[in-house]
Amino acid sequence: MQPKRNCSCQQYEFFFNSAVIIKSIYSFSKIFKMKIKKYGLAITLSVLIIIVAVSSCKKDKDNLRQKDYSIAAVGTLGATGTVTVSENSDKSFNLKVSINKSVKDTVHLVKVFSGSLTTPGALALTLGNITGSGNAVSGETRNIKQIRLADNSMKNVTYDSIINSKAFIRVYHSTFRGDSLISRGNIGNN
Numbered sequence: 001m002q003p004k005r006n007c008s009c010q011q012y013e014f015f016f017n018s019a020v021i022i023k024s025i026y027s028f029s030k031i032f033k034m035k036i037k038k039y040g041l042a043i044t045l046s047v048l049i050i051i052v053a054v055s056s057c058k059k060d061k062d063n064l065r066q067k068d069y070s071i072a073a074v075g076t077l078g079a080t081g082t083v084t085v086s087e088n089s090d091k092s093f094n095l096k097v098s099i100n101k102s103v104k105d106t107v108h109l110v111k112v113f114s115g116s117l118t119t120p121g122a123l124a125l126t127l128g129n130i131t132g133s134g135n136a137v138s139g140e141t142r143n144i145k146q147i148r149l150a151d152n153s154m155k156n157v158t159y160d161s162i163i164n165s166k167a168f169i170r171v172y173h174s175t176f177r178g179d180s181l182i183s184r185g186n187i188g189n190n
Contacts, residue, residue: 081099
């Protein structure tokens with residue numbers, strides 16, 4: 001037996017969408033002086049109502065969680081920003097890093113480490129790079145399911161485990177200046 005599908009569609013939305021489609025068909029037929037037989041209109045409307053009902057009834061994503069963390073500028077040329085950890089329905093998570101300024105045409109490196117800023121640990125995850133525009137930019141690494149441990153083995157992680165772990169993030173100036181930080185901040189349970 002199949003589980004019942006959880007829909008976020010509301011009856012009001014369904015009827016509103018149906019009314020808009022019916023009105024559009026009626027207007028279209030008047031504009032082009034089309035003659036639609038009584039049964040043809042009924043069949044067309046029935047099909048359109050079913051299409052609207054199915055397309056407006058999507059899986060409810062409102063129950064997926066997300067958490068934001070602030071990252072601070074490092075030095076006078078650094079950038080402030082946020083890290084957003086968001087949950088996916090398969091329990092993986094996404095990390096979106098947004099910084100308020102960047103170096104034009106420079107590829108900024110983004111890495112996650114275990115521990116905290118005051119007690120740093122090993123590299124846990126290399127995120128997607130962020131290409132600078134000279135303005136505010138962001139980059140997102142999606143569907144993260146594993147991190148690297150200190151012994152280089154991989155560990156499965158979920159949204160809950162990353163939120164409850166101690167970790168921090170660093171945004172580096174570029175691949176050519178990998179030792180030069182522009183942003184950093186604690187994430188997780190720090």
